[in-house]
Amino acid sequence: MSVRTMNKYLGPSVLAVVLGLAGGPLQAGAAGQGPPLPPISTEEIQERARYWMRKLRYAANPDDTERIRNNLASLGDQAIPAIVAAADEGSLKDQLPIVHWNTCLVLGKLISDQSIPYLLKCLKPVSPAMLKAQPEWAYVRANAALSLGKVKDPGNQALEPLRKTFLDPEESSFIRRAAALALGVRKDLPTIAGFEKVLCDPQEKGPFRGTVALALGMIPDDRSRAALLKYLKLDPPHHDSLVDRMVVQGFGLQRKEGTGQELHELLDSVDDDLAGSTALVLSWLNDRSAAAGVEKVMRDEGRAAFSRANAAVALMNLGKQKEGSEYLRDLLLQHHDRAAIGTLAYAAIALGQCQTDDDLKCLHHVIGSTPFPVVAMNAINALGYRKDPRMVPFLIERFRLSKGKQNDFIRAEIVRALLSHPPQEASRRLLLEALRDASPYVRQKAAIALARFPGGDTESGLIEALNDREYEVGGEAALSLGILKSRNAMPALVKLLKDENDWVRYRARKAMENVILFGRDEFKQVAGIHDLIERRLKRVGGSIKDEMDRLYTVGYQQVLELDKPYKSGAEVR
Numbered sequence: 001m002s003v004r005t006m007n008k009y010l011g012p013s014v015l016a017v018v019l020g021l022a023g024g025p026l027q028a029g030a031a032g033q034g035p036p037l038p039p040i041s042t043e044e045i046q047e048r049a050r051y052w053m054r055k056l057r058y059a060a061n062p063d064d065t066e067r068i069r070n071n072l073a074s075l076g077d078q079a080i081p082a083i084v085a086a087a088d089e090g091s092l093k094d095q096l097p098i099v100h101w102n103t104c105l106v107l108g109k110l111i112s113d114q115s116i117p118y119l120l121k122c123l124k125p126v127s128p129a130m131l132k133a134q135p136e137w138a139y140v141r142a143n144a145a146l147s148l149g150k151v152k153d154p155g156n157q158a159l160e161p162l163r164k165t166f167l168d169p170e171e172s173s174f175i176r177r178a179a180a181l182a183l184g185v186r187k188d189l190p191t192i193a194g195f196e197k198v199l200c201d202p203q204e205k206g207p208f209r210g211t212v213a214l215a216l217g218m219i220p221d222d223r224s225r226a227a228l229l230k231y232l233k234l235d236p237p238h239h240d241s242l243v244d245r246m247v248v249q250g251f252g253l254q255r256k257e258g259t260g261q262e263l264h265e266l267l268d269s270v271d272d273d274l275a276g277s278t279a280l281v282l283s284w285l286n287d288r289s290a291a292a293g294v295e296k297v298m299r300d301e302g303r304a305a306f307s308r309a310n311a312a313v314a315l316m317n318l319g320k321q322k323e324g325s326e327y328l329r330d331l332l333l334q335h336h337d338r339a340a341i342g343t344l345a346y347a348a349i350a351l352g353q354c355q356t357d358d359d360l361k362c363l364h365h366v367i368g369s370t371p372f373p374v375v376a377m378n379a380i381n382a383l384g385y386r387k388d389p390r391m392v393p394f395l396i397e398r399f400r401l402s403k404g405k406q407n408d409f410i411r412a413e414i415v416r417a418l419l420s421h422p423p424q425e426a427s428r429r430l431l432l433e434a435l436r437d438a439s440p441y442v443r444q445k446a447a448i449a450l451a452r453f454p455g456g457d458t459e460s461g462l463i464e465a466l467n468d469r470e471y472e473v474g475g476e477a478a479l480s481l482g483i484l485k486s487r488n489a490m491p492a493l494v495k496l497l498k499d500e501n502d503w504v505r506y507r508a509r510k511a512m513e514n515v516i517l518f519g520r521d522e523f524k525q526v527a528g529i530h531d532l533i534e535r536r537l538k539r540v541g542g543s544i545k546d547e548m549d550r551l552y553t554v555g556y557q558q559v560l561e562l563d564k565p566y567k568s569g570a571e572v573r
Contacts (some may be wrong), residue, residue: 045075046082053086055502057099066504069102073109080107080114088118097136102142108147116157119144121163142178146349149182154265159188160537167194173208180208184215192219196227199247202238210246211239218252225254227260244269245277252281260287267293276307291318298327305331305339306346313350325354329362332375334444344370345378352382360388367398373406377413384417392421396430408439415445419452432461440470447473451480459486466492475507482511 052072052400059065072083087103091410100122106117122144126137145165148158164169166179183191198204199214213231216224228250231243244266251263266278266486267290275297282290298311301304309331316324328347338353339347348366352360363379368375380398383391402410415434418427431453434446447465450458462487465477478496481489496508 002086017093040266042078045078046234048078049075049082050086051164053083053099053103056102065102069106071506072106077110077112077114080110080112083107084115089119097134097140100140100335103170104140104143104147108143111151113152113154113157115147115151116153116428119148119151120158120161120187123165138172138174141175145175145178145182148187153186157185158301160181162186163188163191163194166191169436173205177211180212180215184218187219187221189221190220192216192223192227195224197228199243200234206240206242209240209243213243213246213250214253217253219305220254220256225251228534232262232266241271241274244271244274248274248277248281252284255285260290264290264293268299273305275303276310279307279311279314283314287320288318293314294318295320295323298324306343308345309339309347309350312347316350316354320355325351325356325359328354329358332362332366341372344372344375348375348378349382349385352379352385360386360391362386364394365370373384373410374535376410380410380413380417384420389422389424392418392424392427396426399430399434406437408441411437411439411443412442413423415442419449423452428455428458432457435461435465440468440473443468443470445475447476451483451502454484459484459488463492465566466496466553471504472499474499475501475504478504478507478511482507482514485515487515538548 026572049072052068053074056065056068058071059068072079083103084108087099104119104122107119120139124141126141131137145162148162151158153159162179162182166176166183168176171179180195195212195216199209199216201209213228216227228247231239231247247268247557251260260282263278263282267275267282269275269278279290279294279297282294294311294314294481298308298315299307309328312324312327312331314324315327328351331347332344332351340426348363351363353447360383365486366379367383370379380395383395395417399411399414411434415431420501421427428450431446431450434442435450437443443465447462450462459481462477462481462484466474466489468477470472474496478489478493481493493508493512493515496504499508500503
């Protein structure tokens with residue numbers, strides 16, 4: 001596996017860190033919140049962790065792997081000993097690198113200091129022979145470094161190993177970049193001098209110097225700002241366009257008043273990417289004095305469309321909504337032949353933050369006329385962001401006009417946009433229609449969205465969807481029924497406890513927990529649950545009344561003694 005390929009995988013990690021610290025917009029799907037679940041014993045949590053770790057070893061595709069990682073992270077700190085033990089059976093050198101790679105990611109989400117010994121072990125160098133035979137060990141070490149940047153570390157156990165990794169010239173720049181980001185997240189002041197040396201060294205590779213610039217930006221200290229300024233004032237200049245852009249972003253991460261003054265002259269750069277990035281960063285810093293220079297970049301017809309679009313968004317952030325939105329509308333309506341598809345998609349999203357009817361009309365037109373599906377999808381997403389109830393009839397109409405397999409993702413995006421709006425009966429009817437769509441992806445999104453639309457036909461539609469031939473649809477339908485507290489769904493959910501797919505079984509259990517914990521009287525009337533209890537009573541004795549009282553006290557997990565799919569995949573008998 002080449003260094004270029006590894007850099008491609010590290011890139012998203014860099015971006016995630018930057019967006020998180022820069023306060024960038026992060027979107028999340030809507031989800032219903034059920035009543036608080038009862039406590040689960042440490043032993044049971046660790047049993048589940050061992051089950052999911054076995055699944056992780058044999059995960060078939062990236063989606064399954066991500067789902068399993070999320071399930072493990074949801075178990076909390078009490079699962080860490082079992083997670084580490086399962087990953088570390090035998091010795092690290094004898095195991096598949098992919099297991100440790102994913103385990104490091106899980107532990108990074110849990111952020112507990114209990115993870116530090118394992119992560120430090122994963123950070124240690126491996127032999128050249130092993131790395132050649134299994135290049136994935138580089139990912140293990142990089143993810144260990146990134147996770148060490150996030151976990152709680154009251155004793156600062158991880159700082160010295162991270163510094164050593166970053167400063168070691170024998171290490172690959174890929175691993176050193178991960179260590180630099182970790183030290184930036186930790187806001188490690190002693191490393192600033194080392195960062196400055198790398199940043200101003202023309203012999204170092206551009207991606208490494210750029211990552212160091214971001215790490216400096218994460219450390220709110222005058223010395224970090226001075227190091228970034230030193231790079232801009234190098235004489236003679238030995239700049240790199242990639243590093244230039246990341247240095248500017250480093251200034252943006254500082255979020256310090258007055259920081260923008262040194263960046264004004266970069267708006268005149270012949271490098272379009274640098275001028276556009278500078279405009280955006282100045283808007284992050286709310287530097288109103290830069291508005292004239294930003295507008296000049298936007299109106300420069302000799303510049304690339306993406307740079308001008310960045311400047312338009314920056315101008316809106318600086319209080320000139322009218323000028324910025326006019327440019328974006330013009331770009332979307334007039335310049336398809338001159339702008340890249342990605343620029344048009346970006347412009348559509350940005351226009352969703354504008355408030356005038358002209359902006360809405362432009363998005364309407366784009367959705368119906370653009371030859372590029374990704375642009376239409378982003379325009380639909382923008383309408384969802386607006387949450388304007390007038391958009392609901394238009395979105396419903398577009399859903400019905402967007403027929404055929406080639407428009408599957410368009411219809412799914414419309415479902416997501418409708419989920420962002422206040423519930424309307426017209427939306428509910430369309431979502432029930434979408435629940436029978438030819439595309440499993442659309443059906444899955446409709447099953448998720450219907451959790452916000454209670455009603456008799458909603459329940460019946462979701463109960464029918466439990467038998468969908470695609471397990472993702474049935475699983476999401478089960479979860480929505482749980483959010484809706486559907487007692488009528490209980491018999492069907494009980495049957496799903498026998499499903500061959502662990503993902504479906506897990507969601508059926510979560511749904512039943514929501515229904516059962518909704519209230520004691522309701523629980524006693526649920527059809528089908530008595531059969532499940534009686535099967536348990538045949539094994540442990542007692543009465544239904546006593547069992548019902550105990551279940552209400554200690555929680556639904558006790559019902560599932562007969563269903564332990566997280567124990568060696570055993571089925572309900």
